Amino acid sequence: xxxxxxxxxxxxxxxxxxxxHLDLKIxxxxxxxxxxxxxxxxxxxxxxxxxxxxxxxxxxxVNGFDILRQPDQVRKSIGIVxxxxxxxxxxxxxxxxxxxxxxxxxxxGLREERIVEVLALVELTDRKDDMVKKYSGGMRRRxxxxxxxxHHPEILFLDEPTLGLxxxxxxxxxxxxxxxxxxxxxxxxxxxxxxxxxxxLCDRLAIIDRGKxxxxxxxxxxxxxxxxxxxxxxxxxxxxxSLRELDYVTHVGKDDGSISVTVRDASxxxxxxxxxxxxxxGVEVRPLTxxxxxxxxxxxxxxxxxxxxxxxxxxxxxxxRK
Amino acid sequence: MSDLKGIYAxxxxxxxxxxxxxxxxxxxxxxxxxWLLIIGGGLGSVLSFGGVDYLSFLYPGIxxxxxxxxxVFFGVYIVWDKKIDFLKExxxxxxxxTSIFIGKILGGSTDTLLQSAILLVIGYVFTVSGVLxxxxxxxxxxxxxxxxxxxxxxxxxxxxxxxxxQMESPEGFQLISSFLIFPMFFLxxxxxxxxxxxxxxxxxxxxNPATYSVDxxxxxxxxxxxxxxxxxxxxxxxxxxxxxxxxxxAFRKMKL
Numbered sequence: 001x002x003x004x005x006x007x008x009x010x011x012x013x014x015x016x017x018x019x020x021h022l023d024l025k026i027x028x029x030x031x032x033x034x035x036x037x038x039x040x041x042x043x044x045x046x047x048x049x050x051x052x053x054x055x056x057x058x059x060x061x062v063n064g065f066d067i068l069r070q071p072d073q074v075r076k077s078i079g080i081v082x083x084x085x086x087x088x089x090x091x092x093x094x095x096x097x098x099x100x101x102x103x104x105x106x107x108x109g110l111r112e113e114r115i116v117e118v119l120a121l122v123e124l125t126d127r128k129d130d131m132v133k134k135y136s137g138g139m140r141r142r143x144x145x146x147x148x149x150x151h152h153p154e155i156l157f158l159d160e161p162t163l164g165l166x167x168x169x170x171x172x173x174x175x176x177x178x179x180x181x182x183x184x185x186x187x188x189x190x191x192x193x194x195x196x197x198x199x200x201l202c203d204r205l206a207i208i209d210r211g212k213x214x215x216x217x218x219x220x221x222x223x224x225x226x227x228x229x230x231x232x233x234x235x236x237x238x239x240x241x242s243l244r245e246l247d248y249v250t251h252v253g254k255d256d257g258s259i260s261v262t263v264r265d266a267s268x269x270x271x272x273x274x275x276x277x278x279x280x281x282g283v284e285v286r287p288l289t290x291x292x293x294x295x296x297x298x299x300x301x302x303x304x305x306x307x308x309x310x311x312x313x314x315x316x317x318x319x320x321r322k
Numbered sequence: 323m324s325d326l327k328g329i330y331a332x333x334x335x336x337x338x339x340x341x342x343x344x345x346x347x348x349x350x351x352x353x354x355x356x357w358l359l360i361i362g363g364g365l366g367s368v369l370s371f372g373g374v375d376y377l378s379f380l381y382p383g384i385x386x387x388x389x390x391x392x393x394v395f396f397g398v399y400i401v402w403d404k405k406i407d408f409l410k411e412x413x414x415x416x417x418x419x420t421s422i423f424i425g426k427i428l429g430g431s432t433d434t435l436l437q438s439a440i441l442l443v444i445g446y447v448f449t450v451s452g453v454l455x456x457x458x459x460x461x462x463x464x465x466x467x468x469x470x471x472x473x474x475x476x477x478x479x480x481x482x483x484x485x486x487x488q489m490e491s492p493e494g495f496q497l498i499s500s501f502l503i504f505p506m507f508f509l510x511x512x513x514x515x516x517x518x519x520x521x522x523x524x525x526x527x528x529x530n531p532a533t534y535s536v537d538x539x540x541x542x543x544x545x546x547x548x549x550x551x552x553x554x555x556x557x558x559x560x561x562x563x564x565x566x567x568x569x570x571x572a573f574r575k576m577k578l
Contacts, residue, residue, distance in 0.1 A: 050414050052578055076416045086407035090339045102331030103415040105324045131342075147411075 003028040003155060003187045004049065008058030011044050011211075018044040020211035021058065026204075029185040031177070033198045033205030037300045041211040042191040043083065046157050049189075050080050063154050079153035081145050083160045089133035093124055093143050096132060097150060104151040118146035121176060138165045145173060149180065156180070158190040162197065170194075174201050199290040207297050214297040222293045226250055229266035229287050231273060234258040235280040243276070251296065262288060325421035332412070332422065336399075336429025340436075350437045354388040355444060361513075371515050372546045378456030379546070381445055382539035383512025385471065386532055388437055390510075393475050394503055396430035397482025398495045405492075410578060423483065423573040427566070430479035431472070438471045445543075457543050466542045470555065474535040477562030480569040487569075487576045506532045511540075517548060531561035 004026040011019040019041040026032045034042045047053040049062055051071040060067045063077035087096045094115065101111035119125045122142035132140060145161060158177070162170040174197060180186045192198050198205055199219045206216040215222060227250035234257060243252050243261060248269045251262035263269045266285045274280065340346065358380060366376035403409040412422055442464065448454040482499065489495045509523070510532035519527060527533050538554035541547030547554070 047578070052410055052414055072416060072418070075414055078414070080410075080414055082407035082410055084407040086411040088335060088339065088408060090342050091335065095335075095338060099331045099335055100411075100415075102327040102334070103412065103417060105327050105416065 001028050002026060002061075003030075003064075004060065004062050004189070006045075006049075006058070006060040009045070009048060009055050009060050010057045011041070011048060011053065012056045017211050019048065019055075022211070022213065024206065024213065024216075026187065026189065028187055029181055030203045031181045031188045031190070031201055033202035034189065034191045034208055035193070035195075035198055035205055035294060036191075036208035037298050040208045040298075042208055043159060045208070046080070046159055046189070046191065050078055050157060051075055077154045078157060079148040079151060079155070080157040081148040081159065081161050083163070085140060085144070087132050087140060087144055087147070089135075090131060092129050092131055093119070093135070094128040096143060097128075097147055100147045100150055106151065114150050114152075118150050121149070122146045122173075138169055141165055142169065142173070152184065153186065155187045155189065158188065158192075160191055160193070162192070162194065170197070177201065195290045195294065207294060209298045215293070219290055219293075223288050223290065226293055226296055227262035227288055228264050229262070229285055230292060231261045231263060231266055231270060232258055232284040232286075233261070233277060233280045234282040235277065243273075246273075246276075249273075258282075262292070325417050328415065328417040329421050329425040329428065332425025333428045333432065336426075337432055340429075340433045346433075347437070350388065350392050351440055351444075353391075354384045354441055357387065358384045374456040374544055374546060378454050378544055379515075379540070380513065381454060381457060382467075382543050383510070383536055385438060385441055385445075385467075385539055386474070386510060386512050386536045387507055388441055389434055389471055389475050389535075390478055390503055390507055390532060392437055393430060393434045393478035394482040394485075394499050396433060396479055397484070397486030397499065398492055400426065400483060400486035401489050401492050401495050404490070404578070413576075413578070419573045419576070420570050423566075423570050426483055427476060427479050427569075430482065431475045434475045434479065435468075435472060438468075438475070442467070456545075458545065459543075463542050466551075467539055470535055470538045470542070470558070473555065473558050473562050474532070477531065477558065477565045480562065480565035484565070484569050484572045487572045506530055509533070510536045511548075512536050515546075531558055534558050534561075 002025045004024070006022050006024045009019055009022040009024075010017070018039075022045065034045065036042050044053065048055050049060055049067065051067050051074050054068070062074045065073040065077065067074050088099070091099065097115045097118065098111065101114065106114070116125075119128055122145060124139060124143055124146065127135070127139065132143065135143065141161070141164065145158075148156060148158070162173055165173070177188055177190075178201060181188050190198075190202070202219060204216065204218050205222075207214045217225075240252050240254065240259065243249055248264045249261055250264065253260045261273060263273065270285065274283070358377065362377040362380040366380075369376040371379045400409065403412075413419075445454060445457060446459050449457045449459055481502065485498050485502075486495055489498065505526075509526050509530045511527065512532070516524075516527050516533065534549065534554040534557040537547050537549050538551055538558070541551050541554070
């Protein structure tokens with residue numbers, strides 16, 4: 001059963017098409033990743049699915065409810081962890097959670113129970129009575145994650161949830177996200193630019209570029225489709241065309257004096273390939289990663305520390321309002 | 323009403339923040355007292371209106387001034403909430419936009435009315451100690467004054483929230499709200515009687531809702547008024563209701 005279905009979902013800001021006739025189906029209990037370069041439209045998609053921004057055209061069903069006609073029901077079904085800080089720093093961690101519980105109409109008993117549960121989860125129990133302004137960036141992030149989980153939503157949206165967190169905390173959070181998906185059947189939709197995490201965590205992912213889906217599928221399948229390994233060679237002149245014609249080669253690329261050949265299985269074909277190329281100065285073989293898939297479809301590397309939906313997109317949004 | 327807890331939540335937040343940001347409270351009390359003592363004391367040495375000393379004449383005007391500035395200014399916090407993602411956190415909750423608006427009004431009104439209450443206490447102390455000579459403090463006058471202050475506050479907080487919901491930057495908010503606050507204050511009769519103004523000024527004074535608020539407060543506390551108190555209350559009630567309606571609409575249409 002599809003818990004999210006977008007139909008021609010489109011958002012334009014002036015001349016710029018942030019999301020371009022997006023058709024996407026996400027199944028219940030899935031961990032679904034949205035990857036894309038800066039400005040690809042991931043955050044805008046999230047904002048539309050969470051009813052915060054109306055689409056220019058098209059619509060979407062979230063938990064069976066139409067985002068345009070039944071926004072209240074949609075909002076009851078979802079939780080979201082925003083990219084920017086969204087807790088009140090003059091309140092304590094506990095008070096921020098209490099506030100959230102009240103906003104979601106939770107009774108006192110349940111509210112207190114959940115607060116204890118989520119605080120323990122993100123290991124903030126002993127800091128719960130400190131004002132959020134005294135928290136580190138990572139602690140604040142964890143608090144907001146705890147908050148997004150507190151009302152046990154059907155669907156949890158995570159917009160760059162582990163941005164700027166230390167590896168240990170990230171690990172911890174992903175572990176819990178995974179558990180939520182399997183045990184509680186919560187559907188999780190994340191945008192992230194940590195490829196390793198997207199790879200390990202997501203059941204399926206969509207690489208979005210210029211508001212459109214460039215490719216969609218399980219991470220393993222995406223990698224398999226492109227080939228299995230990348231062989232990088234440094235040497236003088238290659239006949240790239242003839243390499244491309246080999247049936248075990250799926251892709252040939254060139255960067256700063258070396259070429260990268262993507263092959264289905266390096267252990268089997270390396271010998272043959274080297275034989276054809278002739279003398280090389282260096283060879284490097286590594287398995288294909290999601291990062292390679294990403295570069296293949298978008299032509300760009302995802303940039304560390306510069307998530308989409310940040311500065312550039314905000315400027316665009318601000319401009320469109322005038 | 324499943325939004326009641328949410329409305330309480332928004333009030334709770336504003337109240338906690340207000341409690342913790344002492345400087346807001348101190349500034350909002352010190353400024354009116356300075357106005358009262360310096361302008362009132364200074365002009366009071368040469369002025370008196372309607373048989374009342376100027377300090378007493380000014381006191382209801384200062385009550386209005388305090389309400390006007392802090393209530394409208396409260397709207398700036400919604401601009402700050404926009405700058406971080408806190409506003410999204412509230413907007414994405416199941417609460418209706420109308421309830422969010424109501425919660426915000428209650429939060430802002432509580433802040434403002436606490437300041438008014440303190441100013442009333444200060445006024446009482448000044449009266450007992452003989453600094454203010456013409457103010458009638460009785461349970462009834464305090465209750466009626468409080469009603470005026472409450473109704474005025476709700477309308478003015480709504481104006482602040484309306485402006486805040488449309489603005490992107492705190493600077494922009496400051497600019498727009500100043501254009502509103504200062505004329506409203508100066509043309510309200512807070513500082514001078516409105517009976518014998520030049521004819522070009524009179525229409526501006528008469529369309530200003532703050533005029534009726536000052537008139538009502540002065541009528542109740544000092545015994546000087548131009549209009550019937552019932553009319554005063556009616557005018558500001560209608561004003562506040564209209565502002566609530568516009569505010570609800572503005573919140574529904576508010577974009578991120």
